[in-house]
Amino acid sequence: MKLAGTRVLVAGAGVTGRSVTEALTELGAHVTVTDGNADRLAELDGLGATLAPGLDTPPAGTELVVTSPGWRPTAPLLVAAAEAGIEVIGDVELAWRLGQERERPPAWLVVTGTNGKTTTVGMLESMLRAAGADAVACGNVGFAVLDAVRAGHDVLAVELSSFQLHWSSTLAPRASVVLNVAEDHLDWHGGLEAYAAAKGTVHARSSTVVHNAGEAWSQRLADEYAPEGARRVGFRLDTPRPGELGIVEDLLVDRAYVADPVQGAEELATLSDVRPMGPHNVANALAAAALARAHGIPSAAVAEGLRAFTPGAHRAVVVDEVDGVRYVNDSKATNPHAAAGSLLAQDGVVWIAGGQLKGASVDELVAGVAARLRGVVLLGVDADVIGAAVARHAPDVPVTRVDPGDHDPMTSAVNAAHALASAGDAVVLAPAAASLDMFRDYAVRGEAFTAAVGALRRERLGDGG
Numbered sequence: 001m002k003l004a005g006t007r008v009l010v011a012g013a014g015v016t017g018r019s020v021t022e023a024l025t026e027l028g029a030h031v032t033v034t035d036g037n038a039d040r041l042a043e044l045d046g047l048g049a050t051l052a053p054g055l056d057t058p059p060a061g062t063e064l065v066v067t068s069p070g071w072r073p074t075a076p077l078l079v080a081a082a083e084a085g086i087e088v089i090g091d092v093e094l095a096w097r098l099g100q101e102r103e104r105p106p107a108w109l110v111v112t113g114t115n116g117k118t119t120t121v122g123m124l125e126s127m128l129r130a131a132g133a134d135a136v137a138c139g140n141v142g143f144a145v146l147d148a149v150r151a152g153h154d155v156l157a158v159e160l161s162s163f164q165l166h167w168s169s170t171l172a173p174r175a176s177v178v179l180n181v182a183e184d185h186l187d188w189h190g191g192l193e194a195y196a197a198a199k200g201t202v203h204a205r206s207s208t209v210v211h212n213a214g215e216a217w218s219q220r221l222a223d224e225y226a227p228e229g230a231r232r233v234g235f236r237l238d239t240p241r242p243g244e245l246g247i248v249e250d251l252l253v254d255r256a257y258v259a260d261p262v263q264g265a266e267e268l269a270t271l272s273d274v275r276p277m278g279p280h281n282v283a284n285a286l287a288a289a290a291l292a293r294a295h296g297i298p299s300a301a302v303a304e305g306l307r308a309f310t311p312g313a314h315r316a317v318v319v320d321e322v323d324g325v326r327y328v329n330d331s332k333a334t335n336p337h338a339a340a341g342s343l344l345a346q347d348g349v350v351w352i353a354g355g356q357l358k359g360a361s362v363d364e365l366v367a368g369v370a371a372r373l374r375g376v377v378l379l380g381v382d383a384d385v386i387g388a389a390v391a392r393h394a395p396d397v398p399v400t401r402v403d404p405g406d407h408d409p410m411t412s413a414v415n416a417a418h419a420l421a422s423a424g425d426a427v428v429l430a431p432a433a434a435s436l437d438m439f440r441d442y443a444v445r446g447e448a449f450t451a452a453v454g455a456l457r458r459e460r461l462g463d464g465g
Contacts, residue, residue, distance in 0.1 A: 001097045004028030007061045010049070011077055012068025013041045016091045019144040020066050021049050023094070032059055034077065062086055066094055069163035090167025092139070092160060095146040097170070106149060108171070109291040110139075110158045112202050113179030113218070115338040116284045117159045118312055120179060123288035124157040127305030131297045140164060155295060162198040172205035175294035177287050181217035182337030182360075200225040208233060208294040212283060213244060233257075233294070235286035237279055240265070245286045245293075247271070252286060252302075257293040269303035276316040280341035314446035316342050319453045322460055324423030325350075327414075327453045330430040331446030336365040339432035343369040348425040350417045352449070354380030354402075355433030362389045362432055370394035375420030377402065377413045381437040409438060410445070414452035 006029045010020050013035035021044055024031045031049035035041040038053045045051060057080040058065060065081045065088045073079075081088050099105050109128075111120045121137045128135035135155035138148035148156055158173075165171075181196045200221035203209045211222035213234040226232060233243060233256045240246030242261035245254050245268070252268040255261050271277075274285045289302045311317065314331040321327070330342040335358075343349055343365075349372050366389040376390050379402040390399055400416040402409045417427040429449045431442075439445040 001101060005030065006063050007059075008032070008064045008066060009034065009055075009058050009062045009081075010066050010068075011035075011071050011075070013037065013044050013051075014068055014070075016068040016144060018044060018047070019146045020068075020091050020094060021047050023098070023146055023150060024066070025049055032062075056080065058084065058086055064089070066091060067167055069161060069167065073166070088167065089169065090164055091144060091146050092158075092164045093168040093171060095144075095149045096168065096172075098146070099149040102149075102152075104154070106153055107155045107295060108158055108173040109155065109295060110160055110171075110173040110176040110202050110206075111179065111287070111291070112160045112162070112165060112199050113177070114182045114335060115333075115341070116179045116280060116287075117161075118332075119281060119315060120177075120284040120288045121157045121159040122312060123285055123306060123309050124291050126309040127288060127292040127297055127302050128155050128157060128295070130304040130308060131292075131301035133295070133297070157291075160202065162195055165201050166198045168201070170205070171202070173202065173207070175208035175210060175291045176202045176206040177210035177212075177291060178202060178218050178221045179212060179284070179287055180215045180337065181221070182335060196221060203227070203230070206230055208291075210235065210287060210290040210294070212236070212287070213241075214283075231294070233290050235283070235290055237283060237286075245290050247282065247286075252282075252289065254289070254293060254299065256290065266299050268299045269306050273303055273306040275306075275309065276311050276345075278316065278341055278345035280345075281316075314443055316345070319450050320457055322418070322453070322457050325418065325421040326426040327449075328426055328428040328430075329446045329449050330428060331435070331442045331449060333430040333432060334434050334442055336360055336362050336432045339430035340365050340368060342428050342430040343372060346372060346426040346428060348372060348374050348422070350375040350377065350421045350425060350427045352377045352379070352413050352417055352427065352429045353386050353432050354378045354383040355431045355435050355445075356380070356437050357382040357385060357433045360432075362386050363393065365432060366390055367393040370397070373397045374422065374425050375400070375417065377416045377420070379409050379413050379438065380431070380433060382433055386432070408452075410448035411452040411455060414449065414456055418456055 008029045010033040025048040034052045034055040056076045125137040136153045137157045138145045139158040140161045141159045203225035208231040209226040210233045212218035213236040235245040240255045250271045254266045258264045316330045319327045333339040376399045435445040
């Protein structure tokens with residue numbers, strides 16, 4: 001990929017834009033960066049690029065546009081580039097092309113889906129490292145995949161969003177998986193079918209296509225997008241069939257990467273090796289194992305990797321126990337499908353929910369967990385939408401709404417949840433919605449929950465309790 005002397009426009013000056021700008025200028029490209037936020041753009045001063053705020057058309061002579069993943073295809077600048085015949089790619093596509101120029105290109109093991117991506121990629125990285133591989137988790141996890149390629153790592157455990165996949169046209173992973181698909185980002189893609197299609201493209205040039213045999217979209221996208229000749233590997237939460245990974249009693253078992261899948265099987269790990277517990281995380285572990293095995297990782301490293309894996313913050317983390325009630329922070333559950341995993345892992349739950357639903361329906365979620373609900377505490381802009389669903393599907397469950405003008409809404413929510421819970425219950429922050437109506441991001445929301453639980457403990461048990 002000839003970049004020296006090429007005139008490239010970078011759309012977006014955030015984390016991705018900085019990574020792309022640094023890589024392109026290092027390779028000798030003539031780079032212009034544009035962003036509607038002048039302050040953010042100014043942060044790239046000194047990188048050797050021309051800074052041009054608020055462009056709606058590419059500068060004359062532009063030969064390539066590299067866009068940040070959040071930019072929609074309908075953005076005037078990107079539309080103008082396409083109409084002018086200028087190729088538009090994303091940072092992931094750029095990383096792939098640059099990696100292919102290495103003497104030994106890195107192996108890409110790619111994870112996408114609505115939920116579970118970060119946990120699966122973390123498990124996968126841990127398995128790869130347990131086998132001694134020079135591997136790193138990257139992509140939509142805070143470490144840009146372009147930076148991982150430039151750093152020279154041999155194996156990339158890559159989390160990709162639907163946005164990133166939309167702008168990737170030649171990516172050909174060694175193995176790929178779509179974990180699941182549920183309503184999310186419909187405002188960006190325009191509908192569920194388009195959103196799912198963006199996810200499915202991860203398989204289009206993959207050598208090994210992994211799918212969740214218990215999830216209809218995962219199965220469908222593998223069927224539709226797997227290229228001819230690709231290896232197909234399924235996983236399921238019960239006894240695996242030949243060519244699959246699954247569960248036998250308390251064991252994670254492989255019947256795909258063995259000499260005789262019909263008669264043979266290989267033990268990979270035990271259920272107790274999987275953390276956090278819950279069926280959704282067992283599925284994540286099986287997906288990670290399927291990708292790791294596609295790279296030739298031995299079974300012992302799968303078990304060792306799972307035991308060494310540290311779950312990410314704000315993902316079904318037990319914060320504390322007060323008066324016999326567990327408090328679980330799953331602020332990362334930013335859509336209904338994600339929230340279901342945490343709620344279904346509890347027998348009795350007081351649910352703290354609310355925020356920006358982004359057009360997603362919560363009826364299926366509420367109906368599925370209604371029997372477990374002991375109470376619901378609602379906050380955020382779409383609290384009434386969730387409240388209406390609770391009224392339809394769990395009319396006897398008490399509901400408390402936090403006043404929109406409350407100066408400390410999470411403390412009020414935790415205190416209200418405590419009043420609804422009994423010993424043996426769990427109070428679970430699983431908002432099923434985005435956080436930006438009230439908090440800077442899901443992490444700040446989770447930190448507010450943790451702080452509120454800490455204040456509750458001090459109030460109930462004393463500072464040394």
